[in-house]
Amino acid sequence: MKERIKxxxxxxxxxxxxxxxxIYQSHALQRIDNQLxxxxxxxxxxxxxxxxxxxxxxxxxxxEQIGRFxxxxxxxxxxxxxxxxxxxxxxxxxxxxxxxEESDNPDADMVFAEALAAYPNVxxxxxxxxxDVFSTSIAKRDELIKAQAVDKPYDLYSDLVQLAHINxxxxxDSVIRQTWLKMQGPDGEVIPSLAWKAAEMAGADLSKYxxxxxxxxxxxxxxxxxxxxxxxxETDDFTTVSxxxxxxxxxxxxxxxxxxxxxxxxxxxxxxxxxxxxxxxPIEKNxxxxxxxxxxxxxxxxxxxxxxAPNWSELAIAVLLFALFVFLPWRLKNIYSILIFLxxxxxxxxxxxxxxxxxxxxxNIVYALLAMTLAYLANVSLKSYMDSVQKSFVTRQFGRYxxxxxxxxxxxQDIEIKLGxxxxxITILFLDIRxxxxxxxxxxxxxxxxxxxTMFNMITETTLRNEGTIDKFIGDAAxxxxxxPLEVVEHERMAVKTAYEIQQGxxxxxxxxxxxxxxxxxxxxxxxxxxxxxxxxGSYLRVDYTAIGDNVNIAxxxxxxxxxxxxxxxxxxxxxxKESFRFDEGEDRMFKxxxxxxxxxxxxxxxxx
Numbered sequence: 001m002k003e004r005i006k007x008x009x010x011x012x013x014x015x016x017x018x019x020x021x022x023i024y025q026s027h028a029l030q031r032i033d034n035q036l037x038x039x040x041x042x043x044x045x046x047x048x049x050x051x052x053x054x055x056x057x058x059x060x061x062x063x064e065q066i067g068r069f070x071x072x073x074x075x076x077x078x079x080x081x082x083x084x085x086x087x088x089x090x091x092x093x094x095x096x097x098x099x100x101e102e103s104d105n106p107d108a109d110m111v112f113a114e115a116l117a118a119y120p121n122v123x124x125x126x127x128x129x130x131x132d133v134f135s136t137s138i139a140k141r142d143e144l145i146k147a148q149a150v151d152k153p154y155d156l157y158s159d160l161v162q163l164a165h166i167n168x169x170x171x172x173d174s175v176i177r178q179t180w181l182k183m184q185g186p187d188g189e190v191i192p193s194l195a196w197k198a199a200e201m202a203g204a205d206l207s208k209y210x211x212x213x214x215x216x217x218x219x220x221x222x223x224x225x226x227x228x229x230x231x232x233x234e235t236d237d238f239t240t241v242s243x244x245x246x247x248x249x250x251x252x253x254x255x256x257x258x259x260x261x262x263x264x265x266x267x268x269x270x271x272x273x274x275x276x277x278x279x280x281x282p283i284e285k286n287x288x289x290x291x292x293x294x295x296x297x298x299x300x301x302x303x304x305x306x307x308x309a310p311n312w313s314e315l316a317i318a319v320l321l322f323a324l325f326v327f328l329p330w331r332l333k334n335i336y337s338i339l340i341f342l343x344x345x346x347x348x349x350x351x352x353x354x355x356x357x358x359x360x361x362x363x364n365i366v367y368a369l370l371a372m373t374l375a376y377l378a379n380v381s382l383k384s385y386m387d388s389v390q391k392s393f394v395t396r397q398f399g400r401y402x403x404x405x406x407x408x409x410x411x412x413q414d415i416e417i418k419l420g421x422x423x424x425x426i427t428i429l430f431l432d433i434r435x436x437x438x439x440x441x442x443x444x445x446x447x448x449x450x451x452x453x454t455m456f457n458m459i460t461e462t463t464l465r466n467e468g469t470i471d472k473f474i475g476d477a478a479x480x481x482x483x484x485p486l487e488v489v490e491h492e493r494m495a496v497k498t499a500y501e502i503q504q505g506x507x508x509x510x511x512x513x514x515x516x517x518x519x520x521x522x523x524x525x526x527x528x529x530x531x532x533x534x535x536x537x538g539s540y541l542r543v544d545y546t547a548i549g550d551n552v553n554i555a556x557x558x559x560x561x562x563x564x565x566x567x568x569x570x571x572x573x574x575x576x577x578k579e580s581f582r583f584d585e586g587e588d589r590m591f592k593x594x595x596x597x598x599x600x601x602x603x604x605x606x607x608x609x
Contacts, residue, residue, distance in 0.1 A: 196296075
């Protein structure tokens with residue numbers, strides 16, 4: 001049985017490990033990893049914005065006071081003037097608003113152009129037309145992302161301002177986790193992102209980001225200067241002021257000194273590029289995209305990078321945990337193995353978060369958790385099945401003959417029960433009911449069976465109480481073993497104790513039989529200790545646990561020469577039990593088949609302590 005289960009376990013575990021590797025390669029559980037990544041980022045966010053970042057919001061209040069959007073462009077001239085007061089000029093004013101075409105008011109366009117010409121710190125956005133980037137070979141790790149076309153601001157403005165792209169990178173689950181710090185136009189022109197340009201104009205050291213390739217292992221390719229956004233801030237964490245308050249000059253001028261100003265929409269329903277100007281980030285599920293640019297700039301100013309563990313380390317963790325939970329279920333009780341499983345499962349989850357919090361390093365543990373779960377469930381199920389089969393087999397073999405506690409012990413200790421036998425030192429007890437034949441002549445069959453069962457019930461209970469194994473009942477006789485199949489401490493003493501208690505128990509039964517049927521019955525018992533062959537002996541059609549050998553015969557011969565109510569033991573039993581029981585002086589007796597006499601002692605009773 002064990003060998004068969006072992007072969008099944010090897011094949012099953014190999015198949016499970018191969019399945020985990022296949023699932024890992026197919027990124028089938030990427031969505032779960034994304035959720036764990038988002039949770040780690042959300043919990044690790046410090047919510048401390050760089051003091052230089054200020055968001056100017058085109059909010060509901062601005063719309064209420066200025067009017068319906070889009071506004072006449074000449075309104076941006078006083079707006080820029082109020083931002084750029086002498087001595088308090090921002091480092092960068094980044095518009096997240098598209099000015100792609102000429103408006104209906106050319107004069108207003110010209111006023112705006114004159115204002116742009118007056119202030120060199122203004123950034124206007126461009127958008128790259130990507131097409132189906134991820135179905136082509138455009139996105140490569142060692143190259144910038146390439147746009148098929150670039151939509152720039154109205155020609156009147158393009159040469160007067162800094163240009164930066166506002167393209168978003170959206171994962172398949174619609175969460176914005178990454179950004180292209182730079183992209184390349186069809187003419188080879190390199191265009192930085194709005195956040196990059198703003199940080200650059202603020203004097204940030206961006207050298208560490210120059211040649212980054214995000215090593216995130218997903219089904220989506222990445223390119224040079226693609227990074228994961230380190231979201232540390234939610235909308236409410238930024239200093240945000242209303243557009244109309246800037247326009248009216250109601251804010252302190254020094255608020256914008258050396259700052260990075262983002263100008264964009266927060267009013268419901270407004271859009272910067274023809275689409276909904278909202279998105280989802282790992283830490284905020286519904287936010288205005290202007291705050292994504294602000295988060296990226298905050299990251300660039302702080303110099304943080306979100307990194308990912310290499311493939312080999314994730315696979316190594318998965319294999320290690322898989323191997324651990326192939327091993328543990330077979331070595332521990334189920335209650336202990338499941339507690340360890342739950343502890344390690346929780347520990348791996350916490351460890352991932354702790355590592356991310358300490359170093360912004362993300363480890364994909366989903367496949368490791370999958371591996372350990374599959375390994376544990378498969379192996380604990382196999383073990384439980386084997387235990388069930390073993391328990392059923394042991395119960396069938398021994399349940400009628402040994403105590404339930406011993407059956408449980410055999411199963412718990414995983415004792416191998418196999419066809420065949422082993423040489424073992426045991427104590428054999430034979431007993432025979434004397435006077436049974438005359439009794440059987442007086443009783444009806446039901447009465448005889450009932451009487452016999454009464455005696456054997458008492459014998460069985462006494463035997464099991466003293467850790468004996470009832471080998472068999474043969475008519476009106478019984479064969480009882482001690483120290484088999486389980487080890488029994490002082491098995492010689494336990495055998496003699498059993499014999500004495502049986503004789504005491506027979507007193508009541510003998511008196512009842514005498515009173516009811518006027519017939520005397522007694523029990524003769526013989527005990528011997530020696531090496532015998534014990535085990536499951538028989539054929540594939542019938543197997544019984546028993547003992548065979550010359551010492552079994554000696555025990556039977558000793559019993560055959562007892563008289564009513566006597567317990568005789570061999571010298572080997574006497575030497576082991578003489579400190580616990582009183583014996584007569586013993587005598588040498590010849591037995592059939594033996595060339596030398598065997599000394600036999602009669603048990604007189606226990607020694608009182």
